[in-house]
Amino acid sequence: MERTDAAGKSAWCGAILALIVAWGAPARAAEYLELTDLRLIDGTGAGERRVARLIARDGVIVAIDAQGAVPVPEADARWTRIGLDGAWVTPGLIETHAHVARFPDTRNEAQRLLQQAARGGVTGVRDLGGDARALADIARSLQAREWIGPHLSYSAMFGGPALFESGPTAALAPGHAPGAAPWSRKIEAGTDLSEAVAQAQGSGADNIKVYGDLSPAQARGLIEQARRRGLRSTAHATVFPTRPSELVEAGIGTLSHSPYLVWEAVDTVPADFKMRTQGPWKRVPPDHPRLLALYRRMAERGVFLDSTLYVYRSMKRYSAQIRADWADEAFAWGAKATAIARREGVRVTAGTDWFEPDYGETLPHTHDELALLVEFSGFTPMQALLAGTRDGAAALGLQDATGTVEVGKSADLMVLDADPLADIRNTRKLRMTVRGGQVLLPQVPQR
Incomplete structure (x- = not known):
């Protein structure tokens, strides 16, 4: 039976191109x-x-x-x-939460970071918010063996209108109105979710990121459309107003940022995604009954936890604007939640949200994430190493190719x-x- 869908056409075009390249290339x-x-x-x-x-x-x-x-x-x-x-x-290590392709000088800077990562022990990277034009070109050049870098997965990001009022999200797609690029998409009440995800896939993304300001129905629709197209899915652990358990039941693949799991235990999740910095970490214990039920359901459904402890541990050092105690509270709570989630069977991965080395350093902060899992979340060195290798590869869908x-x-x-x-x-x-x-x-x- 002839395939006429977009995925089928893409597969045929890729196969034909591969044959042409192989036919014209000298044997190596x-x-x-x-x-x-x-x-x-x-x-x-x-x-x-x-x-x-x-x-x-x-x-x-x-x-x-x-x-x-x-x-x-x-x-x-x-x-x-x-x-x-x-x-x-x-x-080699798998970094499951990076941002390597950001304006300005997006293409060259992204390649520099990825080359540096590979020389620093990182052999797989998932970008969770970058310019897909640069990332697609990098993926092509890696496949053509023009240079040596990590396995690369990259994402299209989805959020509600409020998300695209800030500068950082607008910087993901210079030349496009905020939220109008296929890989950085604003979702409104009338948005055709099937078309939005199809366009994201057309940008080369193999993963969608569900960020914030999305209702449970919108988040569920995006995750379902991604599943139908063979794309993986990642979300902030709370999408505001969508709580973690709603994302898990919708079929999410990875929840990012363990401190945001705290919102599972509140009666009403606020609609404003900016509330993520004001979590009730002091009054909600990470072993709250609702959270224990969440961890167990994540384990049952094979949902990965991308805990990103490093970014919270280091946030004050990187931003002069951050002086409040919220990052310290988030880190302490998130580290304990990560420990309990692992105990309940959740597979944790080593994502940092800030993996590029500090000035004068050369090793990615993925190494620091492993150390934090051991020191603050009670992982054994073996458990941390598995999080940074085998389980990271599985989260990226690369378990048959790498990770062991x-x-x-x-x-x-x-x-x-x-x-x-x-x-x-x-x-x-x-x-x-x-x-x-x-x-x-x-x-x-x-x-």
């Missing part, structure tokens, strides 16, 4: 990477094991000791062997000079990153 010699003498923490939850050799062919792991088959290289193949002398190898070190998956690795299971801060002792079989050395900090 196979590239092998062999790592020897390593301590492997594979990201499946299994403990560390000693591995004599790990081999990747054209960026895909083909053998880990007796697992898989040691290949016989082609005559013209390029083979690189690196002895690690007992270094620790883990999956297994035969058949992309060779996306961190090579560390110290044991992260002894101290999660040892993820910062990065010797090298491997992204798709390509070795990247860390940047030298500028002082």
Whole structure:
């Protein structure tokens, strides 16, 4: 049966383009990477094991000791062997909450941040609010192997009229009226949600972000339209006036910002999304019965929690305008809520909402998010590492490609000079990153 829908046409066009490119391109010699003498923490939850050799062919792991088959290289193949002398190898980190494509100089700055991230151990990034024109071009250039960067997922953002009255959201789409771009869309009473999500998909986004100032019916409609089109969905944990449980029942994939879960326990959620900075953190305990029921339902439905502890912990340091105690209250409450949610079976991911390094630093703050999960949310180092690798990949829909070190998956690795299971801060002792079989050395900090 001939497919005539938009998704079918897109698939046919992509297949034809791939054939044309493959037909016209010269054959490329196979590239092998062999790592020897390593301590492997594979990201499946299994403990560390000693591995004599790990081999990747054209960026895909083909053998880990007796697992898989040691290949016989082609005559013209390029083979690189690196002895690690007992270094620790883990999956690369997955940053699940970033903003890399923002005006001005959007395209170049986004590429710089992503290259820096890859050299800093991050091999997957989800952008949750950026200029899709720049992100689409970056995704194309990554697929064409023009440069080495992380796996990239990016989102179209939806919100009510009040959301687009602020400067930051307008800056997501220079040249468009606020809320008028396909990837930064204002939703009003008469908006055709099917058309809005179709246009978002046309921008290349593989995820929708439900932000604020949306009714339960509007949020539910957007999430359903995304599901029908094969897109993933993310939302602020409260969308105002839509509460967390309404998002969970609507089929959301990820809830972001654990402090905003607090609104589940109030009788009436305010309609104004600006109220997110005025949460009732002092009077609502994170183990409130309504919240316990929410965590359990999130676990049942496979909803991820993108807790973003780092941004609350550091907010005062980054913004001279923020002097109130709300960020500290939000952090303390959110850290406890994250601990309880994990205990109830919710899969937590390592999103920061501010992953780019500080001036003079080179490692993304994704490393800091892992440390906060251990120090303030009671995660073991293994649990934090799984949040930053396996579970992050699953949240992005990349679980079959990356997130664990297994035969058949992309060779996306961190090579560390110290044991992260002894101290999660040892993820910062990065010797090298491997992204798709390509070795990247860390940047030298500028002082």
